[in-house]
Amino acid sequence: MHLQESQTTEYNLIRDTVRLVAPFFNDFKLRPQPNGADTMVQLEWTQKGSDYPFHPSQLSDGTLRFVCLATALLQPSPPATMLFDEPELGLHPYALGVLAGLLKQASERTQVIVSTQSAPLLDHFDVDQIIVVDRKDGASEFRRLEAAALSEWLNDYSLGELWQKNVFEGGPANE
Secondary structure, X not given: OHHHHHOHHHHHHXXXXXXXXXXXXXXXXXXXXXXOOEEEEEXXXXXXXXXXXXXXXXXXXXXXXXXXXXXXXXXXXXXXXEEEEOOOOOOOHHHHHHHHHHHHHHHOOOEEEEEOOOHHHHOOXXXXXXXXXXXXOOEEEEEEOOHHHHHHHHOOOOHHHHHHOOOOOOOOOOO
């Protein structure tokens, strides 16, 4: 409610970003609800052409997830570090590109760490933005990809395809 009432530019950016992946979406309706000594906020939304309020359960899982991700990534004062585990789950393929753009944009203001097993999401990033995690000898091993080592491969394949082909590992391995 604070964003909607006092930071309208930021609020409008979140709303408009949600509209990119859910063109039917009109706006949020945030209703204060007393809860003992506290006040909770009930989230509702409207679709274009109607004032009838819908509940979040009436959005698809992917759309609801995108609303949450967009809100977190576009907040005006982000925390020092933001962690996202498989943010692509349930998202429409078009939404992956929008999400990748939001992740990159947020990374200019704060540290963003994303874990994924999605080759299509990986395809939206550059080699120097990827850290591969392998499990070796009972421990996690982190390493950056080297653009020079992959340059020949990248002439014919995307990063996601190279990961699926296990060119730079990051997949299941026997210990």
